[in-house]
Amino acid sequence: MAFSFYACNKTEQNTPSMLSFVDPMIGTAGDGHTFPGATTPFGMVQLSPSNDNRGRNWCSGYHYTDSIIKGFAHNHISGAGLGAFGDFLIMPTSGKLILNPGKGESPDKSYRSRFSHNTEKASPGYYSVVLDDYNVKAELTASPRVGFHRYTFNNSGENHIIIDPVHNIREGVTNTQVEFLSNTAMRGSKKSHGAAGPRTVYFYAEFSKPFEQKGVVVDNETIEKEFKANHKKTCAFVTYNLNAGDQIEIKLALSYVSFEGAKKNFEAEATNKNFDTALAEAKEVWLSKLSKFDLTANETQKRIFYTAVYHSFIGPNLISDVDGNYIVEQKHLNSDFPQYSNYSTWDTYRATHPLFTLVENKKNADFVNSLASRYTDAKVSLPIWECGGYDNFCMIGRSPIAVMGEAILKNIEGINIDNAYAAMYDAAFTKVGSSPNYGRNNGMDSYLERSYITADVGSSVSKTTEYNYHDYVLAQVAKKLGKTEDYKLFSKRSKGYRNLWNDEKKYLWPKKADGEWIEMRMDIWDELKFNYISGNIWAYSTYVPHDTDYLIELVGGEEAFVNWLDNIYSDNTTIDGHQHVDISGFIGKLGHGDEPGHHTAYMYTLAGAPDRTQEIVREICTTMYSDKPDGMINNEDLGQMSSWYIFSSLGFYPVSPADSEYVIGSPLHEKVSVKLDSGKTLVVKTVNNSLENKYVKSAVFNGKELENLIITHDMIMGGGELLIEMSASPKKRKL
Numbered sequence: 001m002a003f004s005f006y007a008c009n010k011t012e013q014n015t016p017s018m019l020s021f022v023d024p025m026i027g028t029a030g031d032g033h034t035f036p037g038a039t040t041p042f043g044m045v046q047l048s049p050s051n052d053n054r055g056r057n058w059c060s061g062y063h064y065t066d067s068i069i070k071g072f073a074h075n076h077i078s079g080a081g082l083g084a085f086g087d088f089l090i091m092p093t094s095g096k097l098i099l100n101p102g103k104g105e106s107p108d109k110s111y112r113s114r115f116s117h118n119t120e121k122a123s124p125g126y127y128s129v130v131l132d133d134y135n136v137k138a139e140l141t142a143s144p145r146v147g148f149h150r151y152t153f154n155n156s157g158e159n160h161i162i163i164d165p166v167h168n169i170r171e172g173v174t175n176t177q178v179e180f181l182s183n184t185a186m187r188g189s190k191k192s193h194g195a196a197g198p199r200t201v202y203f204y205a206e207f208s209k210p211f212e213q214k215g216v217v218v219d220n221e222t223i224e225k226e227f228k229a230n231h232k233k234t235c236a237f238v239t240y241n242l243n244a245g246d247q248i249e250i251k252l253a254l255s256y257v258s259f260e261g262a263k264k265n266f267e268a269e270a271t272n273k274n275f276d277t278a279l280a281e282a283k284e285v286w287l288s289k290l291s292k293f294d295l296t297a298n299e300t301q302k303r304i305f306y307t308a309v310y311h312s313f314i315g316p317n318l319i320s321d322v323d324g325n326y327i328v329e330q331k332h333l334n335s336d337f338p339q340y341s342n343y344s345t346w347d348t349y350r351a352t353h354p355l356f357t358l359v360e361n362k363k364n365a366d367f368v369n370s371l372a373s374r375y376t377d378a379k380v381s382l383p384i385w386e387c388g389g390y391d392n393f394c395m396i397g398r399s400p401i402a403v404m405g406e407a408i409l410k411n412i413e414g415i416n417i418d419n420a421y422a423a424m425y426d427a428a429f430t431k432v433g434s435s436p437n438y439g440r441n442n443g444m445d446s447y448l449e450r451s452y453i454t455a456d457v458g459s460s461v462s463k464t465t466e467y468n469y470h471d472y473v474l475a476q477v478a479k480k481l482g483k484t485e486d487y488k489l490f491s492k493r494s495k496g497y498r499n500l501w502n503d504e505k506k507y508l509w510p511k512k513a514d515g516e517w518i519e520m521r522m523d524i525w526d527e528l529k530f531n532y533i534s535g536n537i538w539a540y541s542t543y544v545p546h547d548t549d550y551l552i553e554l555v556g557g558e559e560a561f562v563n564w565l566d567n568i569y570s571d572n573t574t575i576d577g578h579q580h581v582d583i584s585g586f587i588g589k590l591g592h593g594d595e596p597g598h599h600t601a602y603m604y605t606l607a608g609a610p611d612r613t614q615e616i617v618r619e620i621c622t623t624m625y626s627d628k629p630d631g632m633i634n635n636e637d638l639g640q641m642s643s644w645y646i647f648s649s650l651g652f653y654p655v656s657p658a659d660s661e662y663v664i665g666s667p668l669h670e671k672v673s674v675k676l677d678s679g680k681t682l683v684v685k686t687v688n689n690s691l692e693n694k695y696v697k698s699a700v701f702n703g704k705e706l707e708n709l710i711i712t713h714d715m716i717m718g719g720g721e722l723l724i725e726m727s728a729s730p731k732k733r734k735l
Contacts, residue, residue: 017287018287018290018291018306019123019124019283019286019287019290020123021299021302021303021305021306021307022123022124022286022290022303022306022307022309022310023122023123023303023307023627024036024037024122024123024124024127024307024310025064025120025122025629026303026304026307026311026626026627026628026629026631026632027079027307027311027629027631027632027636028060028062028063028064028629029063029064029065029628029629029630030629030630030632030633031057031581031584031593031632031633031634031635032079032629032630032631032632032634032635032636033057033059033060033078033079033080033081033635033636034060034078034079034311034632034636035048035049035060035061035062035076035078036048036049036062036120036122036127037049037062037072037076037122037127037140038125038126038127038140038141038142038147038148038282039125039142039314040125040142040143040144040282040285040286041285041286041289041313041314041363042144042313042314042315042316042317042318042340042363043142043143043144043145043317043318044075044144044145044254044256044317044318044319045074045075045142045143045144045145045146045147045254046074046075046076046077046078046142046314046317047072047073047074047127047140047141047142047147047148047149048060048061048062048072048073048076048127048140049061049062049066049069049070049071049072049127049129050062050070050071050072050073050076050086050089050167050169051063051066051068051069051070051104052070052103052104052167053083053169053170054104056081056581058083058169059077059080059081059082059083059169059170059635060076060077060078060079060080060083060169061073061076061083061085061086061169062076064117064629064630066104067114067115067116068104068105068107068112068113068114068115069091069112069113069114069115069129069131070089070091070101070104070110070111070112070167071089071090071091071111071112071162071164071167072089072090072091072138072140072147072149073085073086073087073088073089073090073167073169074087074088074147074203074252074254075087075254075317076169077315077342077387077638078311078314078315078636078638078639079311079632079635079636079637079638079639079641080344080635080637080638081581081582081635081637082170082195082385082387082392082394083169083170083171083194083195084169084170084171084194084195084196084387084388085168085169085171085196085388086167086168086169086171087165087167087168087190087201087203087254088163088164088165088167088188088190088201088203088252088254089162089163089164089165089167090149090161090162090163090164090250090252091111091112091113091161091162091164092131092134092136092138092151092153092159092160092161092162092248093111093113093133093134093136093159093160093161093162094134094135094136094153094155094157094158094159094160095134095155095157095158097158097160097237097239098110098111099111099162099217099220099222099235099237100220101164101166101167107133111162112133113131113132113133113134113136114131114132114133115129115130115131115132116130116132123283124282124283124286124287124290124310125141125142125279125282125283125285125286126139126140126141126279126282126283127139127140127141128140134153134155134159135153135154135155136151136152136153136154136155136159137151137152137154138150138151139151139152139275141275141278141279141282142278142282143269143270143273143278143281143282144269144318145253145254145255145265145268145269145318145321145322146251146252146253146254146265146266146269146270146278147250147251147252147253147254148249148250148251148270148273148275148278148279149249149250149251149252149275150247150248150249150250150275151247151248151249151250152245152246152247153240153242153244153245153246153247153248154244154245155244156242156243156244157241157242158239158240158241159239159240159241159242159246159248160237160238160239160240161207161237161238161240161248161250162235162236162237163178163186163188163205163235163236163237163238164235165177165178165188165189165190165203165234165235166190166232166233166234166235168190168192168194170194170195171192171193171194171195171196172192172193172194173190173191173192173232173233174191174192174193174232175189175190175191175230175231175232176188176189176190176191176230176231176232176233176234176235177189177190177228177229177230177234178216178228178229178234178235178236179216179227179228179229180211180214180216180227180228180236183210183211183214184206184207184208184209184210184211185204185205185206185207186204186205186236187202187203187204187205187259187262187263188202188203188234188236189201189202189203189259195387195390195392195394196387196388196389196390196392197329197330197387197388197389197390197391197392198330198390199256199327199330199388199389199390200256201254201255201256202254202255202256202257202258202259202261202262203252203253203254203255203262204252204253204255204259204262204263204265204266205250205251205252205253205266206250206251206266206270207238207248207249207250208247208248208249208250208274209240209248211238211239211240212238212239212240212241213238213239214227214236214237214238214239215227215236215237216228216229216234216235216236217229217234217235217236217237218231218233218234219231219233220233249274249275251266251270251273251278253265253266253269253270255321256319256321256326256327256388256389257321257325257326257327257332258325261321261323261325262321264321264322264323265321265322268322269322286310289309289310289313289360290306290309290310291675292309292359292674292675293305293306293309293646293672293673293674293675294672294673294674294675295669295671295672296669296670296671296672297668297669297670300627301649301668301669303627304625304626304627304631304645304649305645305646305649305669307627307631307642308625308642308643308645308646309642309646310642311636311639311641311642312352312355312639312642312643312646313360313639314638314639315342315344315638315639316340316341316342316343316367316370316638317340317341317342318338318339318340319339319340319341319388319389320335320338320339324336326339326389327389328341328373328374328377328378328380328389328390329378329380329389329390329391330390331378331379333373333377333378335370335373335377337366337369337370338366338370339370339373339389340366340367340370341370341386341387341388341389341390342386342387342388342638343367343371343383343385343386343400344385344395344637344638344640345383345385345399345400345402345403346384346385346395346396346397346399346466346595347595347637347638347639347640348403348637348638348639348640348643349399349400349402349403349406349657350595350598350599350640350644350654350657351598351640351643351644351646351647351653351654352638352639352640352642352643353367353402353403353406353407353657354406354643354647354654354657355643355646355647357406357407357410357412357657357713358674358676358677358716358717359674359675359676359677360677361412361413361414361677362414362677364407364412365407365412365413365414365415366414367403368403368404368407368408368412368415368420369414369415369416369419369420371383371400371403371404371420371423372404372416372419372420372422372423373419374386374423375419375422375423375426375427376419376422376423380432381398381423381426381427381430381432381433382398382400382401382423382424382426382427383400384396384397384398384399384433384435391433393433393434393435393436394435394436394437395435395437395438395533396435396438396442396459396462396463396466396533397463397466397467397470398427398428398430398467398470399466399470400423400424400427401424401427401428401470401473401474402469402470402473402657402658404420404423404424405424405470405473405474405476405477405658406473406657406658408420408421408477408480409473409476409477409480409658409660410660410713417481421477421478421481421483424474424477425474425486427470428470428471428474428490429444429448430444431444431445435459438458438459438462438463438533439457439458439459439460439463439530440458441457441458442463443457443460443463443464443467446460446513447463447464447467447493447496450496450499451468451492451493451495451496451499452464452496452497452499452500452511453467454510454511454512454513455510455511455512455513455518455531456512456513458530458531459530459531459532459533460510460511460531461500461508461509461510461531461532461537461540461541462531462532462533462536462540462543462596464496464497464500464508465497465508465540465543465544466543467493467496468493468494468495468496468497468544468546468547469494469543469544469545469546469656471490471491471493471494472490472491472494472546472547472656472658473546473658474486474490475487475489475490475491475494476658476659478490494546494547495547495550497544497547498550498554499511501554502517503554505517506555506564507537507538507541508537508540508541510531518531522537522575523573523574523575523576524575524576524577525575525576525577525578525579525580526577526578528575529580533582533594533596534580534582534583534591534594534596535579535580535583536580536583536591536594536596536597538568538571538589538590538597538600539590539591539594539596539597539600540596542565542568542597542599542600542603543596543597543599545599545655545656546656546658546659548603548606548607548655548656549606552606552607558607558608558609561603561607562604562607562608562609562612565600565603565604565607565612566612567588568588568589568590569587569588569589569590569616570588571588571589572588582594582634582635583634584633584634585620585624585633585634587616587619587620591634592620592624592633592634593624593633593634593635593641594634595637595640595641598640598644599653599655599656601613601616601617601620601665602617602653602655602663602665603655604616605663605664605665605709606655606663608733608734609733610664610696610709610730610731610733611695611730611731611733613663613665613666614665614666614694614695614696614730615666615694615695617648617653617665617666618666618668618694620648621645621648621649621666621668622668622691625645647662648665648666648668649667649668649669650667650669650672650674650684651664651665651666651667651668651684651686651722651724652664652665652711652722653665660712660713660714661710661711661712661713662710662711662712662713662716663709663710664696664699664706664709664710664711664724666694666695666696666726667684667686667689667724667726668689669684669686669689670685670686670689671683671684671685671686672684676716676717676719677717678717678718678719680717680718680719680720681719682716682719682720682721682722683720683721683722684721684722684724685721685722685723685724686723686724686725686726687723687724687725687726688725688726688727689724689726690726692728693726693727693728694726694728695726695727695728695729695730695731696709696724696725696726696727696731697725697726697727697731698724698725699711699722699723699724699725700722700723700724700725701715701720701721701722701723702715702720702721
């Protein structure tokens with residue numbers, strides 16, 4: 001990926017608006033899996049062009065290689081490796097009414113349309129495109145629970161709008177309903193099953209002009225004189241006789257609970273509101289998030305940075321209605337605070353939620369309380385990967401413990417600590433929930449006996465290290481709360497990985513129940529993939545962020561540890577077999593596209609070799625992120641890839657978020673001001689920064705030099721200036 005770096009960046013701030021530097025198209029090509037459509041921060045609605053499942057790259061419903069659009073659906077997941085939702089697709093058409101959705105490769109036989117990227121426009125809260133087959137301009141915006149459409153029909157005569165509840169992204173649909181309530185209003189529902197579990201979703205919609213004709217369709221056949229249909233495969237259509245240039249607006253509210261919930265959501269967010277008003281409000285709320293960061297940089301850097309901020313603030317996503325009703329694990333519940341889901345915490349506990357502890361505390365408290373309520377209210381354990389209120393168990397560990405514990409340790413206000421601790425404690429022992437992708441056994445029986453997981457359990461090393469870190473976080477919370485025995489228990493458990501250090505192999509290695517090491521070849525992916533998530537032995541052998549000093553001693557001391565990391569980062573040997581789709585962006589054998597290694601480059605600094613941290617972090621920032629559609633090296637993963645970039649381009653990173661310390665890396669920008677939720681401002685300035693000057697000569701915070709290149713959370717939240725002088729030559733190591 002190309003990256004432009006300029007040493008002298010005197011760009012005037014906020015002109016043009018920060019909104020103009022966000023490009024939602026970044027990540028829509030390659031393996032990024034982001035969507036380009038309209039949404040609001042943490043909203044229920046992600047209104048975006050949506051196509052059928054044509055493989056893994058269509059997890060978000062859209063891929064930049066597309067040249068055909070099926071329509072515009074109301075919810076999508078940002079950057080995941082799984083697909084779901086795509087609820088209630090709407091498609092405007094012109095001329096002869098065609099009700100057949102057809103296939104993506106045959107638009108002439110369906111209601112689909114060709115389009116050109118030249119007519120697409122995407123910005124925070126807004127998306128538009130021209131549908132070439134119908135000469136219709138589509139515009140989309142959103143509020144948290146409502147999608148707003150505006151269609152400009154440039155052909156006079158008969159024009160139509162199709163409402164398709166059958167459309168989905170990688171789901172099985174078992175029932176749909178459509179019902180006209182008047183000549184301007186309708187509602188509908190869809191029952192489906194998939195990554196978001198068995199679920200029913202509802203909508204209520206109003207149109208800006210009365211229908212001249214309307215109809216319902218079952219199995220592609222119009223049902224005469226009927227305006228309501230309930231069947232596995234239904235859809236509806238409305239027809240207008242329009243003049244060229246006429247516009248139709250649609251407002252559609254979602255609910256995961258009921259028809260009544262959808263109507264209430266509509267009344268709360270869409271009554272007496274037109275498209276332009278909704279768009280202005282969406283822009284305003286996005287600007288409030290983006291303006292937390294004031295960046296002095298060139299335009300390319302600004303596009304990458306502000307788009308990373310945008311992607312970091314898309315999820316988790318709202319699942320409760322305005323009346324507090326919501327559904328988790330098919331249980332109808334009510335909450336006096338907003339409920340959220342789409343928790344990809346296995347990814348986002350590493351950088352996205354740590355970012356929220358700096359600049360988004362209130363929402364972070366809502367996320368923690370929402371997670372805790374799974375145990376206290378829904379009577380289930382903390383989710384492994386929750387999608388739409390359903391835990392699909394697609395990953396490993398109990399990563400919500402890391403999210404919740406970090407927030408408590410950093411004194412985020414508004415958290416029900418008793419509920420949170422009870423939920424975390426339960427999760428630390430639960431044997432419920434096993435990933436179908438990684439061994440179908442969460443390994444808790446083995447873990448409770450040994451503090452590590454034996455090799456017969458799939459991904460045993462990865463599960464051990466994840467559980468160990470989560471136990472460490474829980475131990476620190478127990479200590480803070482005065483729960484001494486819990487602190488001792490979880491502290492002991494957090495060191496279980498030490499049993500897996502194979503001093504001959506110099507890796508964390510799978511061990512049998514009898515204590516013997518397994519035989520495993522490192523030149524075949526299949527053998528690695530059974531024992532490590534994505535086969536990533538290299539990242540997971542470094543994944544003890546809470547116990548780095550001991551790992552360094554296991555390897556043989558600081559010098560040996562640096563050499564060990566160097567060997568990993570320079571190993572270009574070939575591995576046979578099928579490489580896992582989630583590992584990519586290699587420097588040697590460390591793949592930045594796989595989150596467990598996001599901390600690894602920063603470990604050099606903890607071992608006395610900060611120059612290597614600075615070299616690798618700068619290389620990742622400048623070669624694996626760009627302002628192009630393929631500007632992500634792998635799945636964006638609901639904010640994690642973007643949040644890593646935000647931290648690293650600022651110049652520091654939370655290696656072990658629960659420890660409230662950040663390791664200085666290699667800042668990219670001339671100056672960044674960060675508005676903190678403490679009410680203070682952190683200003684990061686660099687001197688002599690350039691593409692060549694990637695090494696830190698000195699780091700001074702509020703006049704005091706940070707000799708160990710560590711800055712604490714309390715220092716940051718207290719505000720002030722972090723002044724980093726850069727150099728073309730590394731400082732002499734203290735090894």
